[in-house]
Amino acid sequence: MHIKPFEELTIQDNFMFQKVMRNKRICKATIERLLDIQIKDITYLEEEKSLHMNPDSKGIRLDVYVNDVDGTVFNVEMQTTKNMEELVKRVRYYQSIIDLHNIEKGQDYTELNDTYVIFICTFPLFSDNLHKYTFKNICLENYNIELNDGTTKLFLSTKGTEDDISKPLQCLLDYVDGKTSSDDLVTEMDSVVDKVKHSKEWRLEYMTLEMELRRQRKEGNAEGKAEVVLGMLEDKLSLEMIAKYTKLTIEQIKEIGKAHSLI
The missing domain is CATH 3.40.1350 (Trna Endonuclease; Chain: A, domain 1)
Structure with missing residues (x-):
């Protein structure tokens, strides 16, 4: 999607x-x-x-x-x-x-x-x-x-x-x-x-809402969540912030980032 x-x-x-x-x-x-x-x-x-x-x-x-x-x-x-x-x-x-x-x-x-x-x-x-x-x-x-x-x-x-x-x-x-x-x-x-x-807060809110929509539509499809993580990494958000909003561990986030040369 x-x-x-x-x-x-x-x-x-x-x-x-x-x-x-x-x-x-x-x-x-x-x-x-x-x-x-x-x-x-x-x-x-x-x-x-x-x-x-x-x-x-x-x-x-x-x-x-x-x-x-x-x-x-x-x-x-x-x-x-x-x-x-x-x-x-x-x-x-x-x-x-x-x-x-x-x-x-x-x-x-x-x-x-x-x-x-x-x-x-x-x-x-x-x-x-x-x-x-x-x-x-x-x-x-x-x-x-x-x-x-x-x-x-x-x-x-x-x-x-x-x-x-x-x-x-x-x-x-x-x-x-x-x-x-x-x-x-x-x-x-x-x-x-x-x-x-130009609002970081609303950018995060948008990503969170879209991630939830993806979760609902794909029933937690791992590929969909990874796409959201990649977008957050590209926007230079901290690993802690990404973990908070994606409910993934920092290690999982690092693994996704390394696989796409973003970490």
Whole structure:
């Protein structure tokens, strides 16, 4: 399994997107721009970032999960793999888990918060050329009648070609697509991206997360762990630090390093 080098991470990558969105000002401004609304303030739902219907069910790990002062919940996800059938069903699943989690906290149905599930996609959507697709539940027999259940699903495409969005939103989507801009929000986001790339702590965290992903996918395949060790050795990390994060002994690390002429 290919692991993208830390230096090559962009805002499209979940790890980087999450770090940038940890800047509260950027996160708030991004949501406002995506939805063309104004928000007084946001709160990170830290303890609720990983949600499960029950201990045995498939959980979800959310990129951005916040609410505003009115209790409205915003979930924002970065999507780079095109599988429309899986994508639309995943939006449905995310919505249901967020709602059920609120119910689990003792809320009555009538107290369910309004929710926005937002997917920023780096590919064309729905065989169309729009940048923005907003979905609400409406009556098929009379399009003027909305269900008003408080749920909104929003898909955004960086590959849209129509003139259907504001210039600020266009600048944001262009940045996700790899284009530069002098837009204030984009400039601030890019500054945080640069800061993340120069952080030793976040580099280690990225390597650790990728190693765990490799462990889960390959069930502890020794070759996968060795690749992570080699990357850490190439980055001149100490043997003690590598041992801490890989759970290998220093002797095992030395053996891997010597086999590849890194020690």
